[in-house]
Amino acid sequence: MMSDDERDIDIESDVENDSDSRNHGRNNIGGSGYYSQAEKRAHHNALERKRRDHIKDSFTSLRDSVPALQGEKVAYALRVELQARRECVSPPHSQCYAVVFSLEASRAQILKKAAEYIQFMRRKNNSHQQDIEDLKRQNNMLEAQIRTLEKARSTGNYMDAHDLGFGIKSEGSSHDTDSSDGEGTTRRVKKLKINGVSV
Template identity: 45%
Template structure:
């Protein structure tokens, strides 16, 4: 009778507390083999899950069997790429937050100057534009007037 044909309880690894259950050496070996097979199957399933989680490089044929070492190497490379990408995104977020704070500060200063009745020329807004259009655009000038009425005049530059 082979180990695979036996019905072995692999859920409990310990003998009874009082030792009333005596296993023959053949039963112990079969139990050990069943536990080891279960452990190997679990490791195999874990590697398959890891392989499925990591994006595959299309240049390498997906039809070939991937070794465990390759799965681990690809997973490590993927983790490093994602860590670098996250750091790059964090730096970009910090830059955008600083720009946002600067723009909010400019808006507040413009609102304060408008509330004081001063004329404001919005040339900074157009100077900071990133587009390279050579088309003319209209600038907006606020004319000083009573706080309840404000006139806006459009002028071409």
């Protein structure tokens, strides 16, 4: 998909190519090197139509990218506005302005909802980044604990592993258990077993 700048360049290059080919054709025919008013108007109208179509397509693409706007129809403001201007000879014509205003509000709504969605996604992204950082920290801690346990296993010095305070639960239960009097929870630390020997 082309960016706005690329499309502008593309449109401009089309204009240059069109004008070069027309001038070349005119010079070969032997006619005058200048455009008539009708040709200039037609050329300008074609460029304007291309520009309006690009804007319309961009708004449609933006609307389709925002979940809150999916399924809603985009009003074609420029096309109806031009038609309204032709029909409304006197500027204070209220019906004409109502049509143009409602169409412009639709595009304003697309821009507003798109901005809100971008902000929402930024917040969501920041939250996910924070979660990733937390998981990385937890992963590093677990890797350090694994290294310590492997070292304790190879040296036979299990006190180092016990000093880590893994908080490993008892063999019988992996949950915190309520005390019988209900005043709190008690944890039983699971004994580390290596080669059938409890530590």
